[in-house]
Amino acid sequence: MNAQPKSNGSNGRCTCQRGAEEALCESEERFRSVVESAIDAIVLADQEGNVISWNRAAHRLFGYTAEEVAGKPLTILMPARYREAHQRGVERMRANGGSRVIGKTLELHGLKKDETEFPLELSLGTWKTKDGTFYSGIIRDITERKQLQDRLIQAEKLASLGTLVSGMAHEINNPIQGILGMAELIVDETDPATIKEYTQDIIGYSKHIATLVHDFACYARSNAHEDEVEVDLCERLAEAVKMVRRCPHFGAVEVVTQFQPIPRLRARRVEIDQIFVNLVTNAVQAMDGRGRLEVATQSQSGTLTVRISDTGLGIPKELRRQIFDPFFTTKEPGKGTGLGLSIVYQIVNKYGGTIGLESEEGQGATFTVQFHADNRREETHDGVPGPYYGRRADGACAGSR
Amino acid sequence: MECQDPITAGGQMGRVLVVDDVAVVRKSIRATLANAGYDVVEAENGKQAIRILQEQERAEPVPINAILSDLRMPQNNGTELVAYFRRQYPAIPVVVLTAYPDVELAVSLMRQGVMDFLVKPVLQNELLAVVKKAVEQQGRGKQQG
Numbered sequence: 001m002n003a004q005p006k007s008n009g010s011n012g013r014c015t016c017q018r019g020a021e022e023a024l025c026e027s028e029e030r031f032r033s034v035v036e037s038a039i040d041a042i043v044l045a046d047q048e049g050n051v052i053s054w055n056r057a058a059h060r061l062f063g064y065t066a067e068e069v070a071g072k073p074l075t076i077l078m079p080a081r082y083r084e085a086h087q088r089g090v091e092r093m094r095a096n097g098g099s100r101v102i103g104k105t106l107e108l109h110g111l112k113k114d115e116t117e118f119p120l121e122l123s124l125g126t127w128k129t130k131d132g133t134f135y136s137g138i139i140r141d142i143t144e145r146k147q148l149q150d151r152l153i154q155a156e157k158l159a160s161l162g163t164l165v166s167g168m169a170h171e172i173n174n175p176i177q178g179i180l181g182m183a184e185l186i187v188d189e190t191d192p193a194t195i196k197e198y199t200q201d202i203i204g205y206s207k208h209i210a211t212l213v214h215d216f217a218c219y220a221r222s223n224a225h226e227d228e229v230e231v232d233l234c235e236r237l238a239e240a241v242k243m244v245r246r247c248p249h250f251g252a253v254e255v256v257t258q259f260q261p262i263p264r265l266r267a268r269r270v271e272i273d274q275i276f277v278n279l280v281t282n283a284v285q286a287m288d289g290r291g292r293l294e295v296a297t298q299s300q301s302g303t304l305t306v307r308i309s310d311t312g313l314g315i316p317k318e319l320r321r322q323i324f325d326p327f328f329t330t331k332e333p334g335k336g337t338g339l340g341l342s343i344v345y346q347i348v349n350k351y352g353g354t355i356g357l358e359s360e361e362g363q364g365a366t367f368t369v370q371f372h373a374d375n376r377r378e379e380t381h382d383g384v385p386g387p388y389y390g391r392r393a394d395g396a397c398a399g400s401r
Numbered sequence: 402m403e404c405q406d407p408i409t410a411g412g413q414m415g416r417v418l419v420v421d422d423v424a425v426v427r428k429s430i431r432a433t434l435a436n437a438g439y440d441v442v443e444a445e446n447g448k449q450a451i452r453i454l455q456e457q458e459r460a461e462p463v464p465i466n467a468i469l470s471d472l473r474m475p476q477n478n479g480t481e482l483v484a485y486f487r488r489q490y491p492a493i494p495v496v497v498l499t500a501y502p503d504v505e506l507a508v509s510l511m512r513q514g515v516m517d518f519l520v521k522p523v524l525q526n527e528l529l530a531v532v533k534k535a536v537e538q539q540g541r542g543k544q545q546g
Contacts, residue, residue, distance in 0.1 A: 172500075185433060
């Protein structure tokens, strides 16, 4: 922590002896001890955004020694794409002292001395003295957490794929039965009109299977490198209902759709699909094969709203706070991972949206997902990227959560 | 090839009730069985199947010789439907034709008295062999009764 501005002595230790000065020194020593022994990197910066304090954990995390970073701009710790926006945020903070990110926790990427990037969680603070405004950043490496999250998401996706595959068997094997049957009949058939009729059936059902496989491939495609596109939420919601309808547990559920034309949302399609497939699956499972599934979209004052309602068992009041928690499930052991709604919550948050729940026990449940129509990836005025990168630290969630 | 109304068609081999919600499946099975000399009665769900059986029960003798039924259909639990067939019409052999290759389910249904469990897509020869066996079994049952 050699870059601390008020340290006395060459080794950074306080050498004062008496009275108020002694008390101040003791306080400073305590502070130093806490900072130096912290597991998280703690970085302090002046109002210009230059490093003035750097603890051991910061050294371990970024690879720079305190001497190497002292007085250097914070931008050396971030990938180039963040730098301009960061600088604008620092200047804005200096000009009017306002910032939306102070006091919040953000997920960003850091840049090590060896130029490698890593995901980090940053808690920002600020304080003022007669010398100006100073910043504190507590930084945690979340590489492992992100990797674990990715693995769990992949596992959940595979689990939901398993359910869909079972449903696909019905959708594919039935037309194949027709195709095979018709083809075998044609072999011995001599009437040209009948041959033509069966051939047309074969063509029609082959096309039907091709469409199914295409839809399925779209869902199953790895999302790792998919770019954001303008997503039609009505289309994706209808597609999700179609996907889940193929699952064995869909049964005799009645589907009611109320789609209003709404602006497209900029997002990765597979993630929007995952939100809707998970919510629709959840609704259908709550009804145990019988009931009414209502899916609706609407747009008002720049807010895109998607509602998914069921007439199932509902969610008891005492469980409503937990339903978005990872691994929380009310299903029998082995029947559910407890990640479905957690992933929904995570993706909705990623796009700056909110998700709410209204439910009465025994009277079904309604999940309401809302996004801002203009969610395009933009840098905020605080020098950090917008909701595309940053988790909403306030965990905003409407309804009873 | 002419597909007559199977209820009125005079099949030599016997009469089979085909229960499946997918029209193309019913169409191909009907044509296959009709070509082989069977009458085919179609039902697109369990409710229709039960109504057909109840109506035909009034005839003497019961004209349905075998039931070929899907398991997963809208508005019906196919397993319960099959159990109903076995309970109400124990003399009529039931063959399940399903899109799901589920061994546990197959075993469970066979224990309930289902004669065979076919997984779609099934070849014409295999289908005809099983239906023939079912109709013959019903005939033997009647002779013994």
